[in-house]
Amino acid sequence: MRAIVLALGLILHAAFAAAFQVEEETFFPATGDEQRVLSILSTTDTVILRPLIAGFQARRPDVALRYTMANSQAVYAAVHDEGLSFDLVISSAMDLQMKLANDGFAAPYGSTATAGLPGWARWQNRLFAFAQENVVLIASRSGLGDLRLPQTRRDLIELLRDNPDRFRGKIGTYDPELSGAGYLFATQDARQSDSFWRLAEVMGGLAPRLYTTSNEMIADLKQGRLLLAYNALGSYAEPRLADDPDAAVIELEDHTLTLLRTGLIPVAAEAPDLGGLFLDFLLEPEGQRLLRDEAGLPPIDEAALSGRPHLRPMRLDPGLLVFLDGLKRRGFLDEWNAALSRN
Amino acid sequence: MRRAPLSLRLRLVLQLLGIAAVLAIVLYFTVRTVADQAAEATQDGVLGAATLAIAERLQGGDDDVGVDLPYEAFSILGSISADRVFYRIEAGGTTLTGYDDLPLPEAAGAAVTPVFYTRAYRDTEVRIAAVGRMVLVARKPVPVLVLVAQTRQGQEAIAQRVAQRAAALGLGSFALAAALSLLTAGSVLRPINRLADAVGQRGPQDLRAVDHPTPAELRPLITALNGFIARLRGALSRTETFIAEAAHHIRTPLATVRARAEIAMRQSTSEDTRETLRAVIRAVEESSRSAGQLLDHATVVYRSDRMADERFDLAKLVETQAEAFRPTADLKDLTIRLSGTDTPVIVQGDRPLIEAALRNLLDNAVKYSADETTIDLSLTGGPEARIEVADRGRGLSGQAQARLSKRFARGENAGDVIGSGLGLTIVEEVAAAHGGRFELTEREGGGACARLFLPLG
Numbered sequence: 001m002r003a004i005v006l007a008l009g010l011i012l013h014a015a016f017a018a019a020f021q022v023e024e025e026t027f028f029p030a031t032g033d034e035q036r037v038l039s040i041l042s043t044t045d046t047v048i049l050r051p052l053i054a055g056f057q058a059r060r061p062d063v064a065l066r067y068t069m070a071n072s073q074a075v076y077a078a079v080h081d082e083g084l085s086f087d088l089v090i091s092s093a094m095d096l097q098m099k100l101a102n103d104g105f106a107a108p109y110g111s112t113a114t115a116g117l118p119g120w121a122r123w124q125n126r127l128f129a130f131a132q133e134n135v136v137l138i139a140s141r142s143g144l145g146d147l148r149l150p151q152t153r154r155d156l157i158e159l160l161r162d163n164p165d166r167f168r169g170k171i172g173t174y175d176p177e178l179s180g181a182g183y184l185f186a187t188q189d190a191r192q193s194d195s196f197w198r199l200a201e202v203m204g205g206l207a208p209r210l211y212t213t214s215n216e217m218i219a220d221l222k223q224g225r226l227l228l229a230y231n232a233l234g235s236y237a238e239p240r241l242a243d244d245p246d247a248a249v250i251e252l253e254d255h256t257l258t259l260l261r262t263g264l265i266p267v268a269a270e271a272p273d274l275g276g277l278f279l280d281f282l283l284e285p286e287g288q289r290l291l292r293d294e295a296g297l298p299p300i301d302e303a304a305l306s307g308r309p310h311l312r313p314m315r316l317d318p319g320l321l322v323f324l325d326g327l328k329r330r331g332f333l334d335e336w337n338a339a340l341s342r343n
Numbered sequence: 344m345r346r347a348p349l350s351l352r353l354r355l356v357l358q359l360l361g362i363a364a365v366l367a368i369v370l371y372f373t374v375r376t377v378a379d380q381a382a383e384a385t386q387d388g389v390l391g392a393a394t395l396a397i398a399e400r401l402q403g404g405d406d407d408v409g410v411d412l413p414y415e416a417f418s419i420l421g422s423i424s425a426d427r428v429f430y431r432i433e434a435g436g437t438t439l440t441g442y443d444d445l446p447l448p449e450a451a452g453a454a455v456t457p458v459f460y461t462r463a464y465r466d467t468e469v470r471i472a473a474v475g476r477m478v479l480v481a482r483k484p485v486p487v488l489v490l491v492a493q494t495r496q497g498q499e500a501i502a503q504r505v506a507q508r509a510a511a512l513g514l515g516s517f518a519l520a521a522a523l524s525l526l527t528a529g530s531v532l533r534p535i536n537r538l539a540d541a542v543g544q545r546g547p548q549d550l551r552a553v554d555h556p557t558p559a560e561l562r563p564l565i566t567a568l569n570g571f572i573a574r575l576r577g578a579l580s581r582t583e584t585f586i587a588e589a590a591h592h593i594r595t596p597l598a599t600v601r602a603r604a605e606i607a608m609r610q611s612t613s614e615d616t617r618e619t620l621r622a623v624i625r626a627v628e629e630s631s632r633s634a635g636q637l638l639d640h641a642t643v644v645y646r647s648d649r650m651a652d653e654r655f656d657l658a659k660l661v662e663t664q665a666e667a668f669r670p671t672a673d674l675k676d677l678t679i680r681l682s683g684t685d686t687p688v689i690v691q692g693d694r695p696l697i698e699a700a701l702r703n704l705l706d707n708a709v710k711y712s713a714d715e716t717t718i719d720l721s722l723t724g725g726p727e728a729r730i731e732v733a734d735r736g737r738g739l740s741g742q743a744q745a746r747l748s749k750r751f752a753r754g755e756n757a758g759d760v761i762g763s764g765l766g767l768t769i770v771e772e773v774a775a776a777h778g779g780r781f782e783l784t785e786r787e788g789g790g791a792c793a794r795l796f797l798p799l800g
Contacts, residue, residue: 102427104466124425124496191414267466318428319418327432327440328412 020078024069028053032061038274039066042090043075044261049090051294056281063274072096072180079105079266087275090263092133092233093180097262098320101127106264109276113283118302121260123316129260130282131297132305132313133235135185137250138218143170143227152254153195156230160202168206170227172217175210177333182212185231185257187323187332188314192255197339203230204340215240221247233259239296251310258305258313261297351535355528363520371513378505382498386423386470391457393420394472394491397430401487403479408434408487416491424497429469431490434478445490448473467494534558542568550576550649582645590638597631632706636765639699643769647776650693654800658684660698661722661730668705676715679705683722690728691800692777700773703766704732704793711736711791727779728797735790739783770795 026046042049046069053065068086070078072093078084079100091097100106106126114128121129137156139149147163150156160167174182189196209226211217214233218240220226229237234249241247263282265275281287288299298304305311314320322328349357396416402409410432420428431441446462448454448471457472464471469492477484534557541555552569601624608620662684672679690697708718716735723729767783770793774781779797786792 102429104427123421124427315418317418317421317425319414319421321428322412322414322417325412325440327410331409331411 020070020082020084021074022068022070023074026067026069028057028065028067030062030064031057034064035062036271036274037064037066038088038271038278039068039086040088040090040275040278041068041070041075041078041084041086043070043072043092044090045069048295048297052282052287052290055286055290056278059281060277063277065278076100079268083268085268085270086266087269087271088263088278089266090261092259092261093184094260094262094314094316095184095320095324096180097127097264098123098316098318099324100266101264102318102321105266105268107267107269107272109265109272109279111276111280113280117283117300120313120315121300127262127264127316128279128283129262129300129316130279130287131235131261131291132300133233133259133261133298134251134311135231135257135259136234136237137252138221138229138232138237138241139248139250140221140224140227140246141248142246143224149248149250150252151250152252153193153199154254156228156252157195157199157202160199160206164206167227169209170225171203171206171208171230172211172220172226172228173203173208173230174214174217175212176336178210179212181214181233181259182231183323183329183332184259184314186336188257189231190332192257192312195254197335199230200336200339201341208340231257235297251308253310255312256310258311260313260316262316352528352532355531356524359524359527360521363517363524366520367513367517370516371509374509374512375502375506378509379502382501382505383470386493386495386498387457387459387472389419389423390470390472390491390493391459391474393417394457394474394489397432397491398474398476398487398489401432401476401478401489403485405481408432408439408478408480408485410439420491420493424500426497427467427469427494429464429492431488431492433488433490434480435485435487439487441490442492445492446471447488447490461495462492464492469493470495534561538565550579579645579649586638586641586645590635593634593638594631597627597634601627601631636703636769639703640765640769640772643696643699643772643776646693646696647772650696650776652691653694654689654691655694656687657690657697657728657730657797658687658722660694661701661720664698664701664705665720667702668709671709672718675709675712677709677712678717680717680719681721682719683724686724688722688724688728689800690777690797692797696773696776697797700770700795701730703769704730704795707766707793708732708734708736708791713737724799726799728799730795730797731792732794733786733790733792735786735788738785738789738791741785 024046046067049067053067057063057065072091073096075089075091076093076096076099079086079089080103089097089100101123108125109128110125114122114125117128121132137150141149143166145166147159148155150159160171174185176183176186186196209220211220214229214236217226217229217232218237221229222241222244234251237247237249241249263279265272265279269275282291283300291297291299305313323332393416396413397410400411400413402411412430417428417430420426429442429445431443431445432439433447445464446460448458448460450458454473454475457474459470459472461468461470463469471490471492473488473490476487476489478487479485538553538555538557538561542553550572552572553565555565557565604620604623604627608617608624611617611620662681665679665681665684669679705718705720712718712734713736719731719733721731721733723731767781771781774795774797777797779795781796782794784792784794
């Protein structure tokens with residue numbers, strides 16, 4: 001009887017797994033005698049976290065690691081709706097991570113590493129941030145010519161208004177309808193200041209190109225298809241544009257959103273202790289050093305925030321749930337589409 | 344079996360500790376309750392405000408109810424503590440948005456002010472605020488219910504902290520009260536102890552009324568004590584009078600009878616009559632001595648509790664007593680050889696008592712001496728005054744002094760000699776009352792030797 005139930009469970013698991021859109025799954029065998037397997041579900045590119053995985057396995061040679069990468073919606077759905085079992089869930093979609101934790105899908109966890117986190121970098125003992133990434137404007141210096149680089153949204157709006165022909169079809173930003181991150185950035189922008197809507201209207205008149213990832217936006221900018229990329233992730237931009245003197249990465253001075261990349265241990269985890277160990281490794285000095293130097297993700301640094309007052313880390317609190325509400329989302333996207341004059 | 348009543352101090356301390364414990368517990372629960380209520384009221388206030396803020400954003404329309412969830416309403420819910428938040432907006436019986444399994448309030452209908460209730464929800468327990476509004480949809484009123492729920496981990500954390508503080512406060516106040524109750528018990532009982540000391544330190548003859556300053560609560564005790572002292576003083580003075588009266592009333596007639604009998608004996612020519620009179624004299628003598636000794640003993644018992652404390656010359660007293668016994672000694676042709684009385688020996692004590700002791704020693708010596716012998720009565724100063732009475736009587740026959748000194752005990756060899764058995768008891772009691780001692784030993788060459796030691800004045 002038990003065997004049948006188990007078999008049934010496996011079949012169901014396989015069925016869910018089939019429904020679950022995996023972008024990439026990588027297995028890192030244990031470097032020593034394999035004892036246990038840690039499975040991580042993440043929105044972060046495998047390439048980026050590879051040095052950290054190596055660092056972790058150097059410390060724990062008995063642990064093999066299965067790294068599953070998916071987009072933020074798929075990550076959320078895998079835990080929230082499909083009940084798949086992972087030991088650690090890493091995502092840059094703060095709102096969805098917050099909803100997972102709020103709805104009781106995150107197990108409480110505590111260690112000296114998590115206790116060392118500042119209050120704004122964690123929620124309860126369920127959701128922990130390990131990297132802070134700024135949402136930036138990227139401009140092509142050659143494309144702007146003799147125009148001044150904008151430092152605020154007002155500068156940007158004026159720039160676009162004064163030079164509509166130059167920027168028509170040359171502005172890129174996230175499509176909030178298709179991209180979770182884009183939706184998060186747009187809604188938080190809208191919260192921070194009213195200038196967002198004016199910017200949206202101005203951009204809407206200039207036939208903006210909408211993207212679903214920062215990488216595509218950055219690639220198009222490098223190839224000259226874009227002059228401006230609004231709300232791109234700085235952490236993706238900086239390593240890719242480091243050798244490109246033409247690209248200017250701008251933190252707008254009226255406000256620059258700071259995204260927190262967070263991890264949580266699901267209640268359904270089979271090896272929550274291993275999930276906790278990896279989380280600790282991300283937060284410990286060695287892991288934070290690897291994040292900064294090898295992965296190119298800015299580690300949690302309170303001083304970096306207090307020194308630059310224009311940085312606004314998005315608050316890990318139930319407010320993030322508001323824009324996930326169906327009605328609210330519909331209303332916001334209607335507003336967005338109206339601003340872009342697409343209806 | 345009656346148990347000894349608890350000491351006042353213990354009783355007072357226990358009762359005060361009991362009260363302190365009760366107060367500490369009451370304090371603990373009061374602080375907890377008040378703090379819990381305050382914390383709950385605060386959180387309810389925030390939750391209610393968030394619910395109302397959402398309700399204010401409800402909008403009617405042509406086909407459906409619209410709502411624009413205010414970001415800050417949710418954000419503020421997390422401001423006191425990081426609590427989980429759930430919400431549900433229900434319009435006309437269908438869930439418009441939010442968590443459609445969030446429990447609805449029991450009382451149906453729309454309340455304009457928020458209704459609060461606590462329910463189990465998912466894996467936790469939540470506090471829910473519900474508020475109702477009527478919204479016009481296509482010009483028809485539709486009842487809309489806004490529910491906002493929040494976990495109470497923050498409140499529980501506050502409650503726990505408060506409970507710890509309250510417990511510490513309770514324990515602290517109990518400890519303080521315990522220390523204070525010990526001090527209080529001490530200070531309350533101090534007048535009683537002082538009174539007890541004052542009464543206890545009085546001399547044996549001090550029968551004055553107690554006028555020690557005491558708290559009002561002890562007045563009745565003092566009054567009763569003084570009344571008792573007054574009665575005791577009266578009884579003692581009556582006893583003294585009675586003893587003096589009795590001694591006088593018994594001795595005087597006996598002396599008269601004895602004198603008459605002796606005269607009659609001398610005048611009588613009939614041997615039978617003389618024999619009878621001799622028996623009478625012996626009986627009277629016995630009675631007189633017994634009465635004397637009984638009275639002496641009573642005097643000793645009475646006076647030793649309230650001895651006079653005067654300095655006097657023991658030599659004079661010894662001389663007087665020797666003189667007083669000479670007529671009796673002459674009857675048996677006894678010589679009383681007196682020595683050591685030419686220099687005064689000053690002692691401190693009760694003269695009548697010492698006199699009674701010496702009288703009994705001489706009486707014994709005269710009584711037990713054989714005819715025509717000598718009684719050596721000597722007084723020495725030295726480190727302590729010593730009166731020694733040595734006779735050539737029948738001695739102690741190896742009987743212990745301790746036994747002979749017992750009340751009404753008489754030596755086995757006393758035989759035909761008249762006596763009550765009180766003599767040595769009196770001597771021993773007088774010696775003890777003065778802090779001296781009494782020795783009775785065999786005398787070398789026959790007879791007994793009695794020594795009474797008294798401290799010098």
